[in-house]
Amino acid sequence: MRLDYPFSGAELLENKKAIRKELLNDGTKRTEKRIAVLGGSTTNDFCRMIEIFLLKEGIQPVFYQSEYAQYWNDGMFPPEELASFRPDVVYIHTSFRNLSPFLPSPALSKEECGQKLSEAYEHFSVLWKKLSEDYHCPIIQNNFEFPGVRLMGNRDGWDSRGALNFVRKLNARFADYAENTPSFYLNDINYVSACYGLDRWLDDSVWYLYKYACALDAIPHWSFNIARIIKSLFGKNKKVLALDLDNTLWGGVIGDDGVDGIELGSETATGECYLAFQNYLKSQKQIGIMLTVDSKNDLNNALDGLNHPDSVLKPDEFIVIKANWETKDRNLVETASQMDLGIDSFVFVDDNPTERALVGASLPKVAVPEMDSPYTYARVLDRNGFFETTTFSEDDVKRNAMYKANADRAVLQQSFADYTEYLLSLDMKADILPFPELYIPRITQLTNKSNQFNLTTKRYTEGEIRAAAADPAHITLYGKMWDRFGDNGVVAVTIGEIRSPDELHIELWLMSCRVLKKQMEYAMLDVLTEECVRRGIKTIYGYYYPTAKNGMVKELYKDFGFEKVSESDGGSTVWKMDCASYEKKNHVIRVNCPEEGEKK
Amino acid sequence: MTEIEVFTRLNKVFRKVFDDNSIVLSRNTTAKDIEDWDSIEHITLIGAVEKEFGMRFQMKEVSSMKNVGEMADIIRSRV
Numbered sequence: 001m002r003l004d005y006p007f008s009g010a011e012l013l014e015n016k017k018a019i020r021k022e023l024l025n026d027g028t029k030r031t032e033k034r035i036a037v038l039g040g041s042t043t044n045d046f047c048r049m050i051e052i053f054l055l056k057e058g059i060q061p062v063f064y065q066s067e068y069a070q071y072w073n074d075g076m077f078p079p080e081e082l083a084s085f086r087p088d089v090v091y092i093h094t095s096f097r098n099l100s101p102f103l104p105s106p107a108l109s110k111e112e113c114g115q116k117l118s119e120a121y122e123h124f125s126v127l128w129k130k131l132s133e134d135y136h137c138p139i140i141q142n143n144f145e146f147p148g149v150r151l152m153g154n155r156d157g158w159d160s161r162g163a164l165n166f167v168r169k170l171n172a173r174f175a176d177y178a179e180n181t182p183s184f185y186l187n188d189i190n191y192v193s194a195c196y197g198l199d200r201w202l203d204d205s206v207w208y209l210y211k212y213a214c215a216l217d218a219i220p221h222w223s224f225n226i227a228r229i230i231k232s233l234f235g236k237n238k239k240v241l242a243l244d245l246d247n248t249l250w251g252g253v254i255g256d257d258g259v260d261g262i263e264l265g266s267e268t269a270t271g272e273c274y275l276a277f278q279n280y281l282k283s284q285k286q287i288g289i290m291l292t293v294d295s296k297n298d299l300n301n302a303l304d305g306l307n308h309p310d311s312v313l314k315p316d317e318f319i320v321i322k323a324n325w326e327t328k329d330r331n332l333v334e335t336a337s338q339m340d341l342g343i344d345s346f347v348f349v350d351d352n353p354t355e356r357a358l359v360g361a362s363l364p365k366v367a368v369p370e371m372d373s374p375y376t377y378a379r380v381l382d383r384n385g386f387f388e389t390t391t392f393s394e395d396d397v398k399r400n401a402m403y404k405a406n407a408d409r410a411v412l413q414q415s416f417a418d419y420t421e422y423l424l425s426l427d428m429k430a431d432i433l434p435f436p437e438l439y440i441p442r443i444t445q446l447t448n449k450s451n452q453f454n455l456t457t458k459r460y461t462e463g464e465i466r467a468a469a470a471d472p473a474h475i476t477l478y479g480k481m482w483d484r485f486g487d488n489g490v491v492a493v494t495i496g497e498i499r500s501p502d503e504l505h506i507e508l509w510l511m512s513c514r515v516l517k518k519q520m521e522y523a524m525l526d527v528l529t530e531e532c533v534r535r536g537i538k539t540i541y542g543y544y545y546p547t548a549k550n551g552m553v554k555e556l557y558k559d560f561g562f563e564k565v566s567e568s569d570g571g572s573t574v575w576k577m578d579c580a581s582y583e584k585k586n587h588v589i590r591v592n593c594p595e596e597g598e599k600k
Numbered sequence: 601m602t603e604i605e606v607f608t609r610l611n612k613v614f615r616k617v618f619d620d621n622s623i624v625l626s627r628n629t630t631a632k633d634i635e636d637w638d639s640i641e642h643i644t645l646i647g648a649v650e651k652e653f654g655m656r657f658q659m660k661e662v663s664s665m666k667n668v669g670e671m672a673d674i675i676r677s678r679v
Contacts, residue, residue, distance in 0.1 A: 014648045017619035017636075044640045206643075209662055216647040 003056050004369060005224075005383040009217035016048050023055040030060040033234060036087035036135075037063055038071035040094035041213040049220045053227035057236045058344075068211065071098075075127045078134065089230060090131050091140040092124075095189070095213035096147055096167065106152065106161045113160040120166075121173045128177070128184060138183045138233050138390075140226060143171045145193040145214075148202040185229050185390055192225050193218070195383075228385035238367055238386035239288075239341060241281065242332055244350035245295040245302055245323070248371065249281075249313065250274045254305040255297055255452040255513060255549055265310025273374045278312040280378040285317070287389050290339070293321040294331045294348065296516055298452065298551055325552050327419060327517060328355050329362035347386050349377070352514070353485050354426070361425070362418055423588040426483040428518060430589050432492075432527040435469035435476045442490045443478055446510060451549040453521075454510040455542065455556065473498045475531055479524050481515055481589065491515045492524050502538040504528075509542070509556075522585035525560055527592075529582045541565075542575040560585075601679055606653075606672045613648050617641065627669030653679050 001011060001019065012019065035050070037043050047063045054061050064085045066074040071092055074082055102120035104113035124141070131139055144167045156162030160169075171190055178186045193201040196218050203215035214222055231237070246253045251263030251270045263271040264278075281291060291313065295302055302323030306315045315321060320338055322331040328350070336343045344365035350356050351371050360368040369380050435443055440462055447460045460468075468474045479492030491512040496504040511521055532540060542557040544550075554571075558564070561582075562575035607625055614623045618636045631637040637645070649671070650656050655678045657665075665671050 010647070010651055013644050014613075014616055014651075015619075016644070017617070021619065045644065205656075205659055209659055210643050212643070216643065 002370070003053065004367070005380060006370070007220065007224075009220040012049065012052070012220045013045065013216060016045075016052060019052055020048075020055070023052065028055075028058060030055065030058050031234065032060045032062060033088045033230070034062045034086060035064070035230070036066075036082060036085055036090045038066045038074050038090065038092045040069055040071045040092075040098035041207075042068065042211045043093050045212070045216075045219050046093060046223050046226075049223035050227050050230070053224055054231060057227070057231040059231060059234060059236065061230075069098075072123070072127055075131050083134075087135050087137055089138045089140060089233065090135060091187075091226060091230075092127070092142065093213075094124075094142055094144075096144045097207065097213050099144065099167070099170075102166075103163050104161045104166050108161060110160045113166070117166060117169055117173070120170055124174070125177060128181075132183070138185060140185045140187050140229055141174065141178075142187045142189050143174050145189050145201060146198055148198070148204070185233075187226050187229060189222055189225070192221055196221050225385075228388040229390060232385075232388035232390040237388060238347045239345040240290045240292055240319075240335075240339065240347070241284065241381075242292050242294040242335060242346050242348050242366075243281070244328075244352065244355065245293060245297060245305055247351045247374075248349060248377075249278060250305060250308070250311075251374070253513065254301045256449050258451075259304045259308055262305060262308065264308050270374070271310070275310060275312065277374060277377045280381075282312050282317065284387065287387060289387050290319045291317055292319050292335050292339075293323060294328050294335065294350075295323045296325055296328070296513060297323040298549065299323045301452075301549065325516065327358065329359050332359060332363060332366060347381070349381070354483070357426075357485065358422055361422060420588065423518060426485070426518075426588075428481060428483040428589040429593060430479055430481040430520065430523055430591050432477055432479045432524060432591050435465065435478055437466075439478055439480075439490050440465050440469070443493050446490065446493050446512065447508065450510040450512065451547065452513055453516065453553055454547075454550050455506070455544050455553055456508055457545060457547050457550060458508050460508070468495050475504060475528065475535075477524060477528055477531070479511075479520060481518070481520055488512070488515055492520055494524055494528055496528065496532075496540070498535070498537065502536065503541060504532050504537045504539070505541045506543065519586045519588050521556070521560075523589045523591050526584050526586050529577075529579050532579050533582075538579055540577045540579060542577070544573045544575070546571040601676055603672060603676065606675050607668075609652055610649065610668065610672060610675075613652050614645070617645050617648050625668050627667065627672070629668040630666070649675070655679050 001015060037047060043065050047065060051061050064082055064087065071094060099120060102116050102123070104116050128139055128141065146167055147163045150156035150162070150164055152159060152162055156164040157168070159165055174186055178184050193214070201214050201218050206212045206216055212219065243249060251274055252261055254262055264274050265271045266275060285291065293302065302321065303315055305311070306313060320335045322335055324331070332346060332348065333343060336346065343363055347367040347369065348356065348359045349369070349371055356368045359366055367384070367386055369384055371377050371380060444460055444462045444465050447458065447465070451457065469476050475496045475498070477494045478490050480490045481488045491514060493508060493510050494506065495508040496506045499505050529540065542562055544554060544557065546554065557575035560577065562577040565574040565576050567573045611623065611625050614625060614634070615621050618634055618641065623634060631642070646657060646662055653675050655675065657674065661674055665674070
């Protein structure tokens with residue numbers, strides 16, 4: 001169940017007991033913080049939800065809750081229980097419902113309505129000053145959601161006698177106070193209720209029944225916004241964005257499509273979308289957020305993409321660029337250690353759900369938001385409040401850094417042992433079979449598109465592919481792979497020619513980068529070797545022809561256990577392997593399982 | 601919807617909201633029989649039951665239901 005945006009308010013409310021229990025038992029060491037909640041309406045479920053969101057951020061809250069609607073009296077004339085509570089933060093939970101004594105009306109003059117506004121402002125500001133003197137701690141105050149009805153229709157918004165106009169002006173006065181007062185923060189429920197939808201936010205029945213100031217399902221949204229401020233105050237903000245490149249910062253795969261083939265810039269709708277996201281990321285730097293790259297790419301290709309003429313994020317915008325073929329969790333851990341930051345400072349931004357699952361499982365302290373379509377990337381990051389900008393003390397910063405460095409070392413050790421386990425957990429299955437007619441177009445396309453994991457970069461026409469499939473002197477294999485997250489489609493293609501009865505020469509060996517480090521290449525080799533043995537072929541020859549883009553597979557045949565036969569001046573290599581001594585290499589993908597057959 | 605069906609689904613909701621898999625509802629079950637069923641949890645419970653059955657209780661029903669049997673009767677009359 002998601003505890004980050006986009007979460008389901010109803011789900012969180014219904015399961016709050018189980019969620020709380022699970023968080024409390026997850027072994028996290030948490031800092032206790034004392035929160036005084038001064039309510040203008042019912043606060044119970046708000047406290048429960050704030051607790052859940054803060055537990056997730058490593059904070060164990062302890063609450064004081066005022067008696068029903070006693071926010072002002074409790075603050076001004078504190079009962080013994082509050083006086084001795086020693087809050088670390090005071091939160092004033094008021095809403096439009098609490099403005100009824102102050103509201104203007106068409107029966108009053110403009111001046112009288114102005115007077116009402118001042119009265120309302122004074123009512124609150126005197127409370128803030130008193131709280132600040134008594135507790136010397138941060139104060140969080142809600143601003144006001146818009147009213148559910150407009151007595152004068154549109155006039156309500158611009159006439160001083162209108163309640164809507166009143167709320168707008170009062171919110172502006174609150175904002176002025178916040179801007180000019182240290183340790184005072186506004187919880188912007190006016191914005192949050194707009195995001196949620198005002199009509200859904202306001203639910204009169206729960207007000208009359210339980211005196212809740214918003215719909216039940218909106219309570220987690222309201223609470224999440226408070227928790228954002230509180231965790232930020234106590235130094236739990238994220239600090240670094242670790243960004244994937246292909247289909248995250250631009251559309252397409254730079255290694256395959258080339259710098260001219262990726263979508264970035266105002267030429268296409270998709271390109272514009274990625275450009276806007278890059279601009280959003282660049283603006284994050286203004287509030288001190290650091291950018292890093294964590295991408296499966298050759299470094300040169302990555303740099304080519306970042307130097308694209310329409311790229312706003314040029315290479316020097318990043319603190320660390322990891323573009324290589326390591327697993328992404330290992331890259332993240334290295335980046336963290338290089339930057340001397342804890343792994344919990346990182347937000348991992350990647351369009352690929354499999355990569356997100358790997359990082360999420362291997363590094364649970366890293367925030368891994370759900371980045372599903374490029375036009376929602378910025379919103380998902382934004383609504384999660386990773387970088388909620390309050391202020392926090394120098395001490396908190398230091399304490400965090402020390403704690404984080406320790407956590408970091410521990411995480412690094414873990415990531416090694418877990419990778420095979422992770423692969424097994426994916427429940428990968430593959431069909432590896434001779435080319436069928438159905439896939440001829442896709443196979444042809446792959447031979448013309450794949451540049452990186454491609455040993456010979458030999459291009460084929462559909463006719464040539466069809467001919468190879470039909471020729472008894474060729475062995476053709478395609479690989480189609482799927483896992484519990486979904487179907488990757490046809491991702492691997494191999495063509496070998498039988499040049500003498502006991503020799504197979506691999507003319508084409510390619511794989512899509514979307515299944516890198518999944519042992520798919522091993523699965524392909526297993527099947528190929530098996531087929532060779534079946535046909536009485538004794539030796540397999542492999543060829544590597546270097547190009548600008550296929551550096552990653554230079555040593556592939558060595559890794560396969562082939563021995564090098566020759567090497568040319570240009571770096572082309574020839575390899576061979578004896579089929580008889582071959583041992584199966586893939587232990588994580590189930591291949592050609594008859595009971596399941598082909599997926600869908 | 602049969603009474604058994606309603607009770608099966610209610611039982612599921614109760615177990616989730618009170619995080620207690622030992623709950624077995626009968627017509628006579630009241631708040632006294634379930635440890636965590638106080639006025640605060642009652643709110644979450646009502647919200648969850650309304651979601652489960654895609655209906656809403658009238659305001660006077662929320663405060664007047666005497667036991668789970670009455671709750672089930674209202675649900676059956678509504679869906």
